[in-house]
Amino acid sequence: MKKNIVKTIAMGLLSTMLLAGCGAQSTTGNSTAKGEKTKIEYWHCNAETQGGKTVEQLVKEFNAQSKNVEVVARYNPDMYKGLMQNLQAEVATGKSPAIVQIGWAFLDYFSNNFKYVEPQAVIDAHFPADKTFLKDNFLTNVLGLAKNSKGSQVGIPYSLSTPVLYINKDLLRKAGLDENGPKTWEELILFSNTIKEKTGKYGFYMQEPADNWAQQALMESNGARMMTGGKASFASEEGIQAYEAYANMVTKTKSALHISWGEGVQSFIDGNVGMLYTTIAQRANVQKGASFDVAAINSPAWQGKPKRLPAGGCFLAITAQTEAEQKAAWEFEKYLYSVESMAAWTKGTGYVPPRKDVAEAENGLKSFLVENKMMAAATTQMDGVVSWTSFPGDAGLQAEQLLLDARDRILNGSISARDGLTQTQEKINGLLK
Structure with a gap:
């Protein structure tokens, strides 16, 4: 777009x-x-x-x-x-x-x-x-x-819609962080780990419904592209680095959650997660349910790089x-x-x-x-909007499922982001032949 x-x-x-x-x-x-x-x-x-x-x-x-x-x-x-x-x-x-x-x-x-x-x-x-x-x-x-x-x-x-970052300002203040939230993904990782260390609560949850929408924003904002020239291309160094940083919060520092979308949103609403990365379409649900000082801010950018939001x-x-x-x-x-x-x-x-x-x-x-x-x-972030990748031909459903399977394996710690993305890219390109 x-x-x-x-x-x-x-x-x-x-x-x-x-x-x-x-x-x-x-x-x-x-x-x-x-x-x-x-x-x-x-x-x-x-x-x-x-x-x-x-x-x-x-x-x-x-x-x-x-x-x-x-x-x-x-x-x-x-x-x-x-x-x-x-x-x-x-x-x-x-x-x-x-x-x-x-x-x-x-x-x-x-x-x-x-x-x-x-x-x-x-x-x-x-x-x-x-x-x-x-x-x-x-x-x-x-x-x-x-x-x-x-x-x-x-x-x-x-x-x-675009993905936005919902923040629990009370929890950010309790952790000694800027209540206005992070501006970059690098800051978000620091915020997430600090919230876990200082409060015992989880710092971050990225939505995990049956689509790769939020993960596309994460990778493409770092310079990766889901497709190039009719072929899947997300397993670039930029895509791998972005996904790896996200996965490390889940599997290594344990500051981020890997649970279903509904459970993740509710955990934020219940005050057990400091930051929620999901669609603006959850606004009404978050506003109605949250009993703390809650706000929604722009999607983070990778430092020095333009945002690309599907x-x-x-x-x-x-x-x-x-x-x-x-x-x-x-x-x-x-x-x-x-x-x-x-x-x-x-x-x-x-x-x-x-x-x-x-x-x-x-x-x-x-x-x-x-x-x-x-x-x-x-x-206020519509100038960063791009198309949600639509894999051509008859491969749409299979490609989406392969991306979901890779997400689960990476966040479960059963495969590295590099291997998971590389193998998935090869499988999708096999479908696109």
Whole structure:
């Protein structure tokens, strides 16, 4: 993602093909009798602590006001990788949901392996009044985030996020450290080890869901690149050094935790970890749960090097099988992309809204952004945002799993960062041949 593009996104904040029938059936049924609502499924991966309650709220409010459509939300665990696996299994049975959240890392994988309909195609066929909805409400470069390598508008950007550092200022003060937190990874390592030594509490936790998002930020900010020239290239000296420094906190000084994402976030909220490196989308959960002096600050940089922060979040794709369900899917999507719904989504999570006018609207986020200081941690570092690496072809799911396996082995101490990353890079490049 080009630097000027992400700067435009930041300013905006503070401002496919019709499906072939193939005999497939909807997950929730096809056409309904006259006067009945068309029922569709919305697949998402928002756990209760990361937007799940807001999903339920938005679906409930939509269903209450819609005369024609009823939406059923289905939660998929294991984030976007888990959703992809479940979608693969569902499609194999001849069924499909109507709308799905697709993580940025799976843009090409999804579009190469599943049937979808471009949103503008549904609009043009059934909603002439909405003909310019996308053009009017989204910056061209933001819409471009959901275009695949062939130029198809696979879906519409829904969530944008960056990794930030949440800090327990009380614990930092107790350890004799600067309560404003570290600015570099080198300082963070020192802070983590000092917190462990002075307080007995853990100093650091980096998120470990079923993706490599945070680890990409760690390595690429040190000069590594996940891919170069169509091949995996993260096992460079820069990538190995960054991962090794992270692993040493877990396996040698024992100042950092290696546990599940949910457990790690809760350990921070409970006051047992001094610093938490995770998505800004955990903002609402952290603010609600923490009883100490908590803050969110910019992601650390490696000393003397520019930050490279993969854009997290997802886009929404229409996978509805019938004309009635495609129409219903657009009606629900239009509701989700309204100023009020986008504002509710940001307030309930922390995601940066992709629609360009939400930040300034009185019925949007205008007052919220002034009052909520944590959001600045994400909005002030958008000039460092890069694309979340999407491995090409059909290798997406396997490559992601290989990276997760390597993470576990390295943090368990069963293999060195050098060997773990080098072996994983070789395996992924074997898939990409």
